[in-house]
Amino acid sequence: MSTGVVRPPLGRFAAQHLVARNYLVYRRDWVVFVTGFLEPLLYLLSIGLGIQQLVGDFVLADGSRVTYTEFVAPAMLAASAMNGSLFDATFGVFFKLKYEKVYDAVLATPLRPVDVAVGELVWSLLRAAVYAAAFVAFMAILGLTGSWWALLGPVAAVVIGYAFAGAGMALTTWMRSWQDFDFITLAVLPMFLFSATFFPLDRYPDGVQWLVQLTPLYHGVVLCRGLTTGALGVDLLVAVAYLVAMGSIGLAVSSRRLGTLLLR
Numbered sequence: 001m002s003t004g005v006v007r008p009p010l011g012r013f014a015a016q017h018l019v020a021r022n023y024l025v026y027r028r029d030w031v032v033f034v035t036g037f038l039e040p041l042l043y044l045l046s047i048g049l050g051i052q053q054l055v056g057d058f059v060l061a062d063g064s065r066v067t068y069t070e071f072v073a074p075a076m077l078a079a080s081a082m083n084g085s086l087f088d089a090t091f092g093v094f095f096k097l098k099y100e101k102v103y104d105a106v107l108a109t110p111l112r113p114v115d116v117a118v119g120e121l122v123w124s125l126l127r128a129a130v131y132a133a134a135f136v137a138f139m140a141i142l143g144l145t146g147s148w149w150a151l152l153g154p155v156a157a158v159v160i161g162y163a164f165a166g167a168g169m170a171l172t173t174w175m176r177s178w179q180d181f182d183f184i185t186l187a188v189l190p191m192f193l194f195s196a197t198f199f200p201l202d203r204y205p206d207g208v209q210w211l212v213q214l215t216p217l218y219h220g221v222v223l224c225r226g227l228t229t230g231a232l233g234v235d236l237l238v239a240v241a242y243l244v245a246m247g248s249i250g251l252a253v254s255s256r257r258l259g260t261l262l263l264r
Contacts, residue, residue, distance in 0.1 A: 014111055015116075015122060018116060019119050069142075071200075073142075075195075077153055080128075080135050082217055082220065086124075086165065087127075088120065089166075094178075107263070114255040118251070127161070128165075132158070133153075147227070147229060157224070159223065159247075163244070165250070166246065167249075170254040173258060174257070191217040216246055
């Protein structure tokens with residue numbers, strides 16, 4: 001007769017248990033969510049509304065004219081999705097992996113390393129979606145949504161979050177200490193400032209434009225700006241393909257790396 005412990009089935013989506021665990025933890029720490037949303041909102045209010053009278057209007061690729069605030073707002077939406085997903089997928093994952101040892105306990109259950117990676121990724125996407133929904137609502141109140149396509153803003157934010165969460169979690173598995181996260185900050189800050197967030201791509205020098213177009217936040221900005229202004233084009237499909245590929249590669253790498261770190 002077997003004396004082993006009979007564990008209840010986890011269901012087809014086993015990672016939901018890790019998502020539920022994160023929800024219970026962060027439910028008492030709601031301030032963390034608010035801070036991630038406030039930064040891009042304050043940038044929008046200070047730079048978008050404050051400098052609009054000095055900069056004037058911009059003409060988009062389809063010939064439509066938008067105010068500077070309407071131009072900056074979707075970029076802040078993309079940045080909000082990036083910040084929300086990156087925080088959990090980098091700092092959060094590193095703390096659970098190196099200090100709390102949450103994943104060691106998780107793998108004592110029927111959950112697998114891939115379930116850990118998927119669970120953390122889904123949680124990061126939920127956070128990005130919450131930020132995006134609140135930000136789009138704020139944009140609508142200020143009259144910064146020029147198209148009904150803006151309703152897909154939260155969906156675009158999930159795609160952006162998928163890319164950054166997957167890549168961020170993969171990079172985190174190689175982090176040795178908190179000092180290593182300076183490299184992530186070093187990459188994120190220039191992207192935030194120069195991914196056509198505050199000025200159109202054609203304002204950059206010719207030799208810099210191709211470099212800007214390689215950054216993931218640029219593609220996130222293109223996606224959000226196209227939806228909120230109604231300037232739809234093939235470049236939106238390119239942006240989605242880029243971001244989905246980035247997130248999928250990151251998820252595959254992080255699943256393998258977590259297995260290597262936790263099951264050795």
